[in-house]
Amino acid sequence: MNTWIAIGLTVVGCYAVKLIGLLVPAGALERPLVRRLAALLPVALLAALTAQQTFGDGQALVLDARAAGVTAAALALVLRAPFLLVVAAAVVVTAGVRAMGG
Amino acid sequence: MPSLAGVAEQKALVDLPAAGGKPDSVVVRDALGVGVAVGLSGFAFGVTSAGSGLTLLQTCVLSLLVFTGASQFALVGALAAGGSPFTAAAGAFFLGVRNAFYGLRLSEVLRLTRAVRPFAAQWVIDETAAVALAQPTRRSARIGFVVTGLSLYVLWNLTTLLGALGAEAIGDTGAWGLDAAGPAVFLALLAPMLKSAAERAVAGLAVVLGLGLLPVLPAGVPVLVAALAAPVVLWAQGRGSGR
Numbered sequence: 001m002n003t004w005i006a007i008g009l010t011v012v013g014c015y016a017v018k019l020i021g022l023l024v025p026a027g028a029l030e031r032p033l034v035r036r037l038a039a040l041l042p043v044a045l046l047a048a049l050t051a052q053q054t055f056g057d058g059q060a061l062v063l064d065a066r067a068a069g070v071t072a073a074a075l076a077l078v079l080r081a082p083f084l085l086v087v088a089a090a091v092v093v094t095a096g097v098r099a100m101g102g
Numbered sequence: 103m104p105s106l107a108g109v110a111e112q113k114a115l116v117d118l119p120a121a122g123g124k125p126d127s128v129v130v131r132d133a134l135g136v137g138v139a140v141g142l143s144g145f146a147f148g149v150t151s152a153g154s155g156l157t158l159l160q161t162c163v164l165s166l167l168v169f170t171g172a173s174q175f176a177l178v179g180a181l182a183a184g185g186s187p188f189t190a191a192a193g194a195f196f197l198g199v200r201n202a203f204y205g206l207r208l209s210e211v212l213r214l215t216r217a218v219r220p221f222a223a224q225w226v227i228d229e230t231a232a233v234a235l236a237q238p239t240r241r242s243a244r245i246g247f248v249v250t251g252l253s254l255y256v257l258w259n260l261t262t263l264l265g266a267l268g269a270e271a272i273g274d275t276g277a278w279g280l281d282a283a284g285p286a287v288f289l290a291l292l293a294p295m296l297k298s299a300a301e302r303a304v305a306g307l308a309v310v311l312g313l314g315l316l317p318v319l320p321a322g323v324p325v326l327v328a329a330l331a332a333p334v335v336l337w338a339q340g341r342g343s344g345r
Contacts, residue, residue: 006187013195021205040332047305048312048328069282090286095279
């Protein structure tokens with residue numbers, strides 16, 4: 001039930017922000033500070049989520065095979081690999097390290 | 103469906119030519135390139151969502167009705183970590199806020215009639231905005247938006263279903279390293295955003311807050327606190343330039 005509540009809220013919230021952008025007159029959200037904040041907000045969220053899903057295990061911080069996998073993804077990004085290859089690198093390296101008992 | 107108001111709006115518009123410039127076939131090819139490549143990554147979402155304990159129906163409803171990847175990954179990650187439905191949804195919502203700003207730009211470029219906007223809204227995401235806003239004319243922007251949106255929507259939902267079915271079939275997704283797909287997706291979305299010192303400062307501070315607060319705050323809350331890195335860095339920057 002909790003999962004459905006979360007899904008319902010996300011569906012409504014995410015659709016609402018998409019629609020608001022198309023409906024409000026241009027200029028309403030065009031103040032430089034608002035634009036700047038809107039550009040930086042996903043940076044903060046994505047950085048925190050990347051770190052947490054790499055090192056978090058419930059409420060504990062751990063160093064396991066995922067760190068190796070995400071490092072491989074970072075390397076693939078530096079080498080300008082396409083999106084799917086970046087994700088594949090993370091998955092394959094994580095599985096490999098785990099298979100070796102890491 | 104053109105309306106009188108729509109025609110008046112179009113006549114008043116001067117910033118974009120209505121036609122000419124780029125052949126339609128080139129726009130369609132570019133749009134399909136983006137739509138297909140990113141659409142296939144719905145597979146990673148399906149696997150991650152099923153691995154996070156969501157049912158097949160829940161996973162598919164997310165891709166059908168939320169249809170903005172980062173928010174979907176964030177939601178299932180927060181739920182898997184034991185977050186409350188409200189903090190989990192809040193994290194997903196804040197990630198989706200950027201789509202409002204794409205919508206602002208797109209409504210100027212596409213000039214949609216009021217009746218069409220509620221339907222077009224679901225496709226206002228990173229990829230459709232990137233393709234449509236890169237076009238030289240209104241016609242090619244509209245083609246780019248529709249082709250990217252349609253190909254991405256169909257494929258993203260199809261691969262979500264296949265990914266979720268696949269995850270159920272193989273059982274322990276962790277053994278296959280599939281729990282690393284989520285953070286890799288976030289990193290791939292984040293990397294092109296790290297253009298200047300301000301972005302890197304925000305990312306660094308957010309990582310410190312996100313990891314530092316993980317052991318002490320309820321699941322899902324540390325990400326929301328880490329979002330404060332954005333206004334904090336902006337404020338510090340404003341102070342710095344004010345002196």
